[in-house]
Amino acid sequence: MTYLEEGNTMEGTAVDTDVIIVGAGPTGLMLAGELRLGGARVIVTERLTDPTMQSRGLGFTARTMESFDQRGLLPRWGQLETMPMGHFGGVQFDYTALEDAHFGARGVLQWRTEEALETWATELGADIRRGWEFTELAEGFLDGDAVEITVNTPDGEQRLRASYLVACDGSRSTIRRAAGFDFPGIPASRKMYVADVVGCDLRPRYLGEQLPNGMVMVGPLGDGVDRIIACPHGTPASDRDASVPFEEVADAWEHITGEDIHGGGAKWVSSFTDATRQTSEYRRGRVLVAGDAAHIHLPAGGQGLSTGVQDAVNLGWKLASVARGTAPDSLLDTYHSERHPVGKRLLMNTRAQGTVFLGGEQAQPLRELFQELVQYDEVKRHLAGTVSHLDIRYDLGDAPVGDADHALLGRRMPPRLLVGADGETRITELLHPGHGVLLDLADDDGVRRTAAAWQGRVDVATVHAKPTDGPDPLAGTTALLVRPDGYVAWAGSSAEQGLAAALERWFGPAD
Numbered sequence: 001m002t003y004l005e006e007g008n009t010m011e012g013t014a015v016d017t018d019v020i021i022v023g024a025g026p027t028g029l030m031l032a033g034e035l036r037l038g039g040a041r042v043i044v045t046e047r048l049t050d051p052t053m054q055s056r057g058l059g060f061t062a063r064t065m066e067s068f069d070q071r072g073l074l075p076r077w078g079q080l081e082t083m084p085m086g087h088f089g090g091v092q093f094d095y096t097a098l099e100d101a102h103f104g105a106r107g108v109l110q111w112r113t114e115e116a117l118e119t120w121a122t123e124l125g126a127d128i129r130r131g132w133e134f135t136e137l138a139e140g141f142l143d144g145d146a147v148e149i150t151v152n153t154p155d156g157e158q159r160l161r162a163s164y165l166v167a168c169d170g171s172r173s174t175i176r177r178a179a180g181f182d183f184p185g186i187p188a189s190r191k192m193y194v195a196d197v198v199g200c201d202l203r204p205r206y207l208g209e210q211l212p213n214g215m216v217m218v219g220p221l222g223d224g225v226d227r228i229i230a231c232p233h234g235t236p237a238s239d240r241d242a243s244v245p246f247e248e249v250a251d252a253w254e255h256i257t258g259e260d261i262h263g264g265g266a267k268w269v270s271s272f273t274d275a276t277r278q279t280s281e282y283r284r285g286r287v288l289v290a291g292d293a294a295h296i297h298l299p300a301g302g303q304g305l306s307t308g309v310q311d312a313v314n315l316g317w318k319l320a321s322v323a324r325g326t327a328p329d330s331l332l333d334t335y336h337s338e339r340h341p342v343g344k345r346l347l348m349n350t351r352a353q354g355t356v357f358l359g360g361e362q363a364q365p366l367r368e369l370f371q372e373l374v375q376y377d378e379v380k381r382h383l384a385g386t387v388s389h390l391d392i393r394y395d396l397g398d399a400p401v402g403d404a405d406h407a408l409l410g411r412r413m414p415p416r417l418l419v420g421a422d423g424e425t426r427i428t429e430l431l432h433p434g435h436g437v438l439l440d441l442a443d444d445d446g447v448r449r450t451a452a453a454w455q456g457r458v459d460v461a462t463v464h465a466k467p468t469d470g471p472d473p474l475a476g477t478t479a480l481l482v483r484p485d486g487y488v489a490w491a492g493s494s495a496e497q498g499l500a501a502a503l504e505r506w507f508g509p510a511d
Contacts, residue, residue, distance in 0.1 A: 014146075014161070015146050015161045015162050015163055016043065016160050016161050016162060017041045017042060017043045017127070017160070017162045018035070018040040018041040018042065018162060018163050018164070018320075018323035018324070019035055019040055019041070019042045019043075019162055019163065019164045019165070019166060019319060019323060020042075020043050020044075020045065020147070020149060020160055020162040020164075020165045020166070021035075021042060021043070021044045021045070021165075021166045021168055022044075022045050022046075022134050022149075022165070022166070022167055022168060022169045022174075022175050023044075023045075023046060023167070023168035023169035023170060023173075023291075023293070024044050024045075024046035024048075024051075024114070024118065024128060024130070024168075025114065025168060025170065025291065025292075025308070026057070026110070026113050026114055026117060026291075026305050026308060026309055027168040027290050027291030027292070027305075027308035027309060027311060027312050028044055028046075028166075028168030028169075028290075028291070028312075029044070029114060029117035029118050029120075029121050029128075030117055030121075030308075030309045030312035030313065030316070031166060031168060031290060031311075031312035031315060031316050032044050032121040032124075032126040032128070033071070033117060033120050033121040033124055033126065033316075034312055034313060034315075034316020034317060034320070034434065035126070035316050035319060035320045035323075036121060036124035036125050036126050037071070037124060037316070037317075037320070037433070037434035038316060038317050038319075038320025038321060038324070038434055038484075039320055039324050040319065040320040040323040040324055041127075041323075042126050042127065043126075043127045043128075043129060043160060043162070044121075044126060044127065044128040044129065045129050045132035045133075045134060045151055045160075046128065046129065046130045046131075046132065047131070047132065047133035047134070048130060048131070049130050049131040049154075050130065051111060051114055051115065051118075052111060053111045054109075054110065054111055054268050055109040055110060055111065055196050055221065055227065055267075055268055056109075056110035056111075056268075056270075056305075057108075057110040057113070057302060057304065057305035058106060058107060058108060058109065058110070058219075058221075058227065058302060059083070059104060059105045059106040059107060059108045059302055060104060060105050060108065060113070060302075060305060060306045060309065061104045061301075061302070061303060061306040061387065061388050061389045062095070062098075062101055062102045062103055062104045062388035062389065062390055063102075063306070063310060063388060063389035063390050063392065063412065064104070064305075064306035064309050064310060064389065065080075065082075065102040065103070065104060065105055066102050066412065066415065066428060066486065067309060067310060067313045067485075067486065068309075069102070069415075069428040070313075070427075070428045070431040070432070070485075070486050071120075071431070071432060071434070072429075072432045073116065073117075073120060076116040076119070076120065077105075077108060077112065077113075077116060080105040080108065081105065081106055081107050082102070082103035082104065082105055082106070083095065083103050083104045083105070083106045084096060084103055086104070086301070086383075086384060086387055086388070087207050087301070088301070088349075088352075088353060088356070088370065088374075088383045088386070088387060089300065089352065089353035089354070089355070089356025089357045089367070089370065090207045090208045090210075090353075090356065090357050090367070091356065091367065091370040091371055091374055092207055092374075093374050093380045093383055093384055094380065094384075095384050095388065097377055097380040097381045097384050098381060098384050098385060098388065098390060099414075099470075100414035100415060100416060100468075101388070101390055101414070102415070104306075104388060107219075107221065107222075109221075110305065113305070129153070131153060131154045132151045132152070132153045132158075133151060133152045133153075134149055134150075134151055134169070134174055134175060134178075135149075135150050135151060135152055135157075136149065136150040136178070137149055137150075137165075137175065137178040137179055137287070138150075141165065141179065141284070141285045141286045141287050142284060142285035142286075143285060144285075144286070145163075146161050146162065146163060146286070147161070147162055147163070147164065147165045147285075147286040147287060148160065148161045149165060163286065163323050164286050164287075164288065164319060164322075164323060165179075165286060165287045165288070166287075166288045166289070166290055166315070166319070167179070167287065167288070167289045167290070167293040167294075168290050168291050168293060168308070168312075169293055170291070170292045170293060171292040171293070171296045173289065173292075173293035175287065175289070175293065176279065176289055176293050176294075179284050179287040180284065181279045181280070181281065181284060181287075181289060182279065182280050183277045183278070183279055184277065184278070184280060185275065185276045185277030185278060185296075185347070186274075186275065186276045186277070186351075187237070187275055188237035188273030188274055188275035189237060189273075189274055190231070190233075190234075190235055190236065190237055190273065190274055190358075191235045191236060191237050191238050191271055191272075191273060192229065192230065192231040192232070192235070192271065192272050192273065192274075193228075193229070193230040193231075193244065193248070193249045193252055193253075193269070193270070193271050193272075194227070194228070194229050194230075194269075194270050194271070194272060195227075195228050195230075195246065195249045195266045195268060195269040195270070196221060196225050196226070196227055196228075196266060196267045196268045196269075197225070197226050197228055197246075197249075197261065197264050197265065197266050197267075198224055198225055198226075198264060198265050198266070198267060199224070199263065199264035199265055200226060200228075200261040200263075200264035201264075202218045202226050202228065202259075202261070203218065204218050204219060204220060205217050205218040205219075206218075206219055208229075208357060209257075210360075210364075210367075211256050211257060212360075212361070213232060213233055213255055213256045214230065214231050214232040214233045214252075214255070214256040214360075215229075215231045215256070215357060215358055216228065216229065216230050216231070216253065216256050216257055217229040225267060228249075228253065230249060230252045230253050230256060231256075231357075231358055232252045232255055232256055233360055235252070237273045237274075237275070238271075244269045244270060244271045245269070246265060246266040246269055247262065249266065249269055250262045250264075272298075272299060273298075274298045274354055274358070275296055275297075276296065276297050276298065276347050276350070276351055277295070277296050278294065278295040278296075278340075278343050278344060278347055279293075279294050279295070281336055281340075282294055282335055282336040282339060282340055283332060283333070283335060283336050288315065288319075288332070288335065290308060290311040290312055290315060291304075291307070291308030291309075291311055291312070292304060292308060294311065294339075294343060295307070295343040295346060295347060297346060297347050297350040297351070298350045298351065298353070298354045299350075300349075300350040300353035300354060300357065301349075301350070301353065301387045303346060303349075303350065303387065303389070306389060307342070307343065307346055307389070310339075310342070310389065311339055313485045313486075314335060314338060314339050314485050315332075315335045315339075316434075316484075316485075317434060317483070317484035317485060318331050318332055318334065318335060319332065319335075321457075321507065321508060326457065326507070326508040327506075327507060327508035328508065331506070331508075334397070337395065337397065338394040338395070341395070342389075342392055345386075349386050349387065356370060390412070392411070392412065393410045393411050394410040394411075394487055395410065396409065396410050396489065399489065399502065399505045399506070400490065400498035400499075400501035400502040400505055401489070401490055401491070401498070401502065402490045402491050402492030402493075402497040402498055402499065402502065403477070403491050403492050403493065403497065406473070406477070406488075406491035406492075407473035408473050408474075408480065408488040408491060409488055409489075409490075409491055410487065410488065410489075411487065411488060412486045412487050412488075413427045413439075413480065413482045413486055413487070413488050414427075415427060415428055416465050416466065416468070416474070417465070417466040418430075418439070418461070418463040418464070418465055418466070419463055419464055419465075419466060420461060420462055420463040420464075421462070424466075425461075425463070427439075427482060427486065428486075430459065430461050430482075431482070431484065431486060433459065434484050435456075435457060435458060435459045435484060436454075436457060436458040436459070436481065436482065436483055436484055436489075436503075436506065436507055437458070437459050437460075437461060437481075437482045438451045438458055438459070438460045438461070438479060438480070438481050438482075438503075439461055439463060439479060439480040439481075439482065440460055440461065440462040440463070440478075440479055441463065441464055441465065441474065441477055441478055441479060441480065442464075442478040442479070443462055444478050444479065444494070444495065446494065446495040446496070447460070447478065447479045447494075447495045447499065448460050448462070449495075450495040450499050450500050450503070451499075451503065453500075453503075453510030453511055454503050454507050454510060454511070455511070456511075457507045457508070458481075458503060458507055476493060477491055477492070477493065478492060478493045478494055478495075479491070479492060479495070479499065481499070481502055481503065481506070483506055489502055489505075489506050490502035490503075
């Protein structure tokens with residue numbers, strides 16, 4: 001009988017599910033799929049009765065493309081348009097400066113991303129309940145053996161109990177407030193607009209146009225629809241949840257550009273601000289936060305959706321292992337220690353872009369300096385790594401690492417071509433089941449024997465890497481332990497360099 005058939009729970013607590021996720025946006029849906037892939041039971045509650053079908057986020061970063069590829073999800077979007085060019089605060093650079101990298105995707109309407117992820121999570125057995133709105137968090141989540149919430153449903157008030165609760169309910173997270181997470185940062189200083197407009201006949205302004213009264217951007221979405229962004233100077237911040245009429249956006253557009261678009265219309269309109277905040281901790285007892293519930297920022301470079309998805313990919317396999325009882329609760333502490341610095345760096349880079357993008361005439365010298373600096377390959381690689389999220393390197397703390405100086409340690413395993421008995425493959429394909437992967441690069445019996453005790457949690461692939469031009473970070477490496485999220489947790493030239501300890505650190509005690 002399997003774990004799910006037995007209905008086991010942590011410490012014998014009577015619960016309805018292992019994990020409750022509040023919020024069915026991209027972060028919550030990705031997390032639901034990751035948890036199911038790891039064998040945990042999950043209920044997703046969403047206050048909206050139906051998906052919004054709004055465009056909102058328009059693509060994902062290169063690292064998020066890899067994360068979707070790791071689960072075999074990319075075909076669900078069909079043919080994706082990728083971006084060989086990027087920008088930092090409107091200063092353009094070429095992503096080809098990075099080696100072994102996907103490009104990011106653009107023009108992907110957010111509702112399509114949510115649809116793909118919801119279908120995947122549901123196929124895996126996630127229980128998604130729409131029209132269920134969180135209202136109350138019971139005490140005891142800090143030191144109790146379960147967490148309980150109250151929700152309003154179409155059939156009246158109900159209570160749910162789980163081993164863990166994850167807030168994926170956005171920037172105004174009710175879970176975050178109820179659980180007492182603080183949310184320090186910089187308050188909004190200006191109001192800006194975003195809309196999908198029709199009948200306006202606008203010329204593209206992909207990288208933005210700086211004008212005396214503000215900045216505007218235009219990108220065609222197809223079928224006569226244009227995504228516009230209008231950032232007027234001097235417009236004070238206001239409640240972003242307040243409805244925004246198209247006329248207000250058209251007024252702002254005319255104020256900045258002198259162009260009259262009042263004769264057109266909009267399929268979707270919203271406002272946003274430059275507020276920048278991050279929770280001080282990503283976990284309080286049995287409650288965790290992810291995505292916009294954990295960090296908000298200026299939407300520069302479209303990084304918000306992607307960071308939320310990567311939060312989910314980091315957390316999902318860890319939380320599933322702990323909920324199933326195969327790994328200790330302390331594994332969850334690495335979610336904060338790894339993702340909080342990433343969120344902090346995200347806030348830094350979006351604030352910097354805001355200064356370059358929205359600083360008006362005073363920021364013109366800074367823009368010119370960036371345009372000079374980006375001509376240098378090292379600067380180009382640095383900026384490309386920052387906004388693509390390919391430069392992430394997790395601090396693994398005191399975890400056993402084997403070769404502590406290995407170039408890939410804590411970094412994502414690049415999608416190198418690997419060759420084994422069954423032909424060619426890549427790490428993204430080997431990660432489809434959501435297990436850890438031990439790359440046996442030297443056909444080493446000792447490596448395989450060591451990993452055998454974690455069978456079912458860690459897959460062993462005996463392969464060798466195709467040669468690459470230039471320095472090869474895999475040279476002299478016998479084995480690499482790649483976590484389910486695609487990051488290298490151990491590298492060495494023999495199993496005696498602490499491989500067993502590393503396997504236990506990330507995947508729990510041996511069977």
